[in-house]
Ligand code: C5P
Ligand code: C5P
């Protein structure tokens with residue numbers, strides 16, 4: 001298997017087989033999944049695969065697995081609960097629940113248990129080699145290898161939603177095998193192209209305006225500068241019918257002209273070629289979807305899903321994944337407009353709050369200004385902008401409706417390679433303040449009591465200092 005730890009992959013497949021066997025023995029199964037794009041695709045893969053098996057299925061979406069949720073699930077006495085894109089954190093602490101888990105977050109010690117499938121158990125990295133949706137897909141594939149390979153398309157969307165293509169500018173590791181399934185099943189295609197968001201559905205000037213990996217000095221965030229840049233290259237902004245032209249509407253020569261001028265711009269500004277070339281990489285298209293819609297590009301599809309369950313509209317995301325292209329999609333598109341506006345406003349709000357810089361981290365506190373369910377996305381965008389210092393990890397704080405504080409932590413691969421582990425930092429620091437935390441080395445989160453933010457920052461800074469100095 002290309003680029004994947006073969007032994008780990010074999011063990012992962014074996015675990016998937018075992019989980020499929022557990023499922024086959026049950027009639028009624030309750031799915032519990034996460035509210036982000038990877039969570040929605042994970043839940044949808046499980047839901048569809050179980051329906052195809054003729055099971056009696058129910059599903060719910062949760063922000064996190066706190067004690068209240070576990071207590072309720074215990075009282076509900078489900079015959080079997082299938083946790084997707086979450087669950088590893090409670091794998092060893094809830095013997096009262098009959099469960100299976102397909103997750104990719106870092107695991108607690110001694111959690112290599114028969115009902116638990118997680119890449120970290122088998123020496124694979126869940127932050128970029130396989131997502132929650134990928135882990136769930138492995139079980140779906142075992143349930144029916146002949147008919148369920150089409151569900152790999154949802155696993156690709158989930159992986160893109162979790163930015164698993166970010167480290168290598170393409171999907172690698174076990175994700176690559178899932179991609180091969182999708183290509184063979186005729187549900188997805190991979191191609192090399194510009195990686196900026198909005199290839200299919202945004203006017204070209206907007207694609208440049210919102211560019212962030214790498215940022216384009218003088219163009220990123222500047223609408224009129226982007227328009228002027230394109231005019232100078234003789235690229236018409238509109239077609240004959242006055243429609244805004246999108247990246248996919250450009251011909252090969254136009255695309256080449258733009259890319260070579262963007263690369264020159266970055267190199268002239270002193271960016272090294274490795275960073276500049278990050279604008280090019282693999283993009284994933286979903287063959288069954290209409291070209292030029294938010295559904296055709298996997299990253300754009302993931303953003304559409306992020307506009308749903310993060311705002312409590314779970315059914316919208318679920319039904320779009322299950323194939324609805326009518327009313328649910330219409331509602332999803334409305335939510336997407338609101339989500340985009342919230343991200344733009346949220347990013348500005350975070351910048352206005354001011355980023356506090358310490359020796360080993362930087363942070364901002366949005367209080368009630370940014371929803372707790374999207375503060376992670378905003379924190380990531382901020383780290384990729386020129387307002388933050390990309391040599392430091394960043395924490396974003398926001399209040400929740402439950403009178404607690406949500407923390408989102410984000411970093412770069414360079415710091416992770418130097419020993420940074422935000423998952424461990426969030427888990428240990430949150431526990432110290434009676435909160436809960438975890439995630440991945442590069443991106444993690446926590447919920448802590450209100451009023452503890454400053455002490456929390458000091459505590460996390462101390463942990464990060466130790467991680468980077470060891
Ligand atoms: O809960 P879950 O694992 O699905 O979320 C993963 C989070 O990690 C996402 O918010 C994603 O943006 C972030 N991430 C990142 N950089 C990576 C990998 C993941 O910011 N290289
Ligand atoms: O919520 P946010 O996007 O910041 O989360 C980043 C990563 O940390 C996600 O993978 C999420 O599932 C994880 N996380 C966690 N425990 C928490 C909060 C977030 O494992 N209490």
Ligand code: ZN
Pocket residue numbers: 038039085104131132133162
């Ligand atoms: Zn995930």
